[in-house]
Amino acid sequence: EVQLVESGGVVVQPGGSLRLSCAASGFTFDDYTMHWVRQAPGKGLEWVSLISWDGGSTYYADSVKGRFTISRDNSKNSLYLQMNSLRTEDTALYYCAKSGGDSGSYYDYWGQGTLVTVSS
Amino acid sequence: SYVLTQPPSVSVAPGKTARITCGGNNIGSKSVHWYQQKPGQAPVLVIYYDSDRPSGIPERFSGSNSGNTATLTISRVEAGDEADYYCQVWDSSSDHRGVFGTGTKVTVL
Numbered sequence: 119e120v121q122l123v124e125s126g127g128v129v130v131q132p133g134g135s136l137r138l139s140c141a142a143s144g145f146t147f148d149d150y151t152m153h154w155v156r157q158a159p160g161k162g163l164e165w166v167s168l169i170s171w172d173g174g175s176t177y178y179a180d181s182v183k184g185r186f187t188i189s190r191d192n193s194k195n196s197l198y199l200q201m202n203s204l205r206t207e208d209t210a211l212y213y214c215a216k217s218g219g220d221s222g223s224y225y226d227y228w229g230q231g232t233l234v235t236v237s238s
Numbered sequence: 239s240y241v242l243t244q245p246p247s248v249s250v251a252p253g254k255t256a257r258i259t260c261g262g263n264n265i266g267s268k269s270v271h272w273y274q275q276k277p278g279q280a281p282v283l284v285i286y287y288d289s290d291r292p293s294g295i296p297e298r299f300s301g302s303n304s305g306n307t308a309t310l311t312i313s314r315v316e317a318g319d320e321a322d323y324y325c326q327v328w329d330s331s332s333d334h335r336g337v338f339g340t341g342t343k344v345t346v347l
Contacts, residue, residue: 153336163273163281163324165336177334180239213280219287223328224271226292228280 120144120227122214127232134204138232140197140214145227148172148192151217153225154199156210166212167199182208204236240329242339249345250315258342260308260325268327270308272301276321284323285310312344320346 126138154166167188168177176188187200211231218226243261250256270288273281283292285301298313325339
């Protein structure tokens with residue numbers, strides 16, 4: 119059974135930093151592209167970032183480019199999101215998602231999310 | 239950047255058919271995926287590559303995509319289908335990024 123478990127969400131002040139983690143199990147982690155997707159309270163889904171199976175390619179939404187860094191440790195079956203220079207608009211539930219299919223263009227499994235609140 | 243537009247809400251009586259549209263420039267040239275999200279839960283994939291269903295998703299869920307509109311159709315709607323639905327594409331035209339639609343709240347009357 120595929121499981122994705124996010125952690126690391128807390129309340130942080132504007133300008134602060136945070137590192138989210140996602141522990142994966144139930145599939146061959148290093149075969150798949152992984153994503154972070156977020157959802158602000160009461161709002162829709164927003165794609166945040168992608169990392170290829172080997173970490174060689176990464177992409178970011180314009181809203182987080184230059185502030186967030188995605189990474190992975192295939193030896194630990196873990197995905198990470200380093201979040202710097204946090205803004206109030208970064209407040210959201212952050213989901214880790216596994217890519218599906220050969221193209222990796224959709225998300226076939228999601229974690230339950232970890233809540234990041236940016237507030238003074 | 240690529241934009242996907244959905245109606246904010248759709249209401250449907252039990253047993254009837256709900257159609258949720260997702261509009262985008264020449265979306266028919268892209269692969270469209272659909273997610274169902276119930277309150278307090280993570281999204282669930284219900285349609286991928288325009289019209290394929292993951293295992294465990296009822297046949298009542300179907301999808302189509304042509305021109306500037308993709309459509310998710312839910313036949314014989316049940317109370318348990320009440321949820322938010324999001325379309326999604328992968329946009330690699332200028333930069334690589336995921337794009338979600340604005341979301342549609344389906345209410346079962």
